[in-house]
Amino acid sequence: METMEHNLAAIKAIAKGNNNSDWQELAFSCIDLTTLNSTDTVSHVKAFTERVNDFENDYPNLPNVAAICVHPNMVRTVKENLLDDHVNIAAVAGGFPCSMSFIEVKVKEARMAVDYGADEIDIVLPLWAFLDNDDVICREEVTTIKQAIGEAHLKVILETGALAEPAKIRHASFLAMESGADFIKTSTGKMNPAATPEAALEMCLAIRDYHRKTGRKVGFKPAGGISTTEDAILYLTIVKEVLGEDWLNPSLFRIGASRLANNLLSDLLDEEVKYF
Numbered sequence: 363m364e365t366m367e368h369n370l371a372a373i374k375a376i377a378k379g380n381n382n383s384d385w386q387e388l389a390f391s392c393i394d395l396t397t398l399n400s401t402d403t404v405s406h407v408k409a410f411t412e413r414v415n416d417f418e419n420d421y422p423n424l425p426n427v428a429a430i431c432v433h434p435n436m437v438r439t440v441k442e443n444l445l446d447d448h449v450n451i452a453a454v455a456g457g458f459p460c461s462m463s464f465i466e467v468k469v470k471e472a473r474m475a476v477d478y479g480a481d482e483i484d485i486v487l488p489l490w491a492f493l494d495n496d497d498v499i500c501r502e503e504v505t506t507i508k509q510a511i512g513e514a515h516l517k518v519i520l521e522t523g524a525l526a527e528p529a530k531i532r533h534a535s536f537l538a539m540e541s542g543a544d545f546i547k548t549s550t551g552k553m554n555p556a557a558t559p560e561a562a563l564e565m566c567l568a569i570r571d572y573h574r575k576t577g578r579k580v581g582f583k584p585a586g587g588i589s590t591t592e593d594a595i596l597y598l599t600i601v602k603e604v605l606g607e608d609w610l611n612p613s614l615f616r617i618g619a620s621r622l623a624n625n626l627l628s629d630l631l632d633e634e635v636k637y638f
């Protein structure tokens with residue numbers, strides 16, 4: 363633990379030096395632009411998608427976000443309206459945010475989201491099983507959903523705020539990766555604490571060790587409560603220092619956030635922007 367805190371202090375110092383327009387642009391291009399409210403409506407999600415469509419024209423010198431992330435019943439609306447085919451559609455599924463449903467329902471929900479157009483599926487590791495040390499159920503659920511969604515990418519949310527101990531975060535990371543996760547993600551954004559640099563560091567160390575063991579590169583997605591440019595640059599810096607340059611792109615790094623994009627844009631353009 364002492365070593366980790368020491369490493370994090372060093373990484374935080376490096377992150378301060380990384381807060382420049384190149385890194386801010388990179389962070390922006392890795393955003394999963396998220397709307398996951400119980401008040402989301404079809405008209406809201408349509409307007410949200412149209413902002414992403416307009417972005418290329420309005421800011422031709424900037425990259426667009428990596429994906430739009432919505433509830434599964436809103437995938438169809440995004441699919442029908444999204445014009446930029448470089449922007450993916452991500453859906454939370456599998457009984458998000460608590461994973462308290464039947465595996466048959468979770469599989470069906472994830473598969474339906476893909477059928478309506480989702481490229482990426484974000485599920486929550488079944489904490490009700492993990493916290494009882496039932497690794498078998500955790501592996502079965504992740505493996506079954508992964509198989510059901512075919513070519514779509516699977517992100518597994520560990521809800522690190524509920525795990526707290528570094529050893530549990532590491533164990534959950536390995537369970538998810540060994541069961542086929544393409545990304546591991548910190549948090550749902552629906553409980554506190556959400557993403558923390560400590561949890562991110564532990565997860566990146568697990569991704570590094572899993573890669574050394576298997577040769578497979580698993581992506582990392584911090585999410586939940588990330589709203590400032592400084593936060594985003596710190597998570598990018600953790601990834602760079604632990605995993606290296608290969609991970610510094612949207613195919614291996616995402617930031618899930620509902621409030622970050624405007625703040626990054628404001629810092630990039632040096633004026634207050636409320637675009638999304």
Ligand SMILES: O=C[C@H](O)COP(=O)(O)O
Pocket residue numbers: 396398431549550551552556585586587588618619620621
């Ligand atoms: O998956 C993404 C998170 O739900 C976003 O959380 P946030 O609304 O705190 O940014």
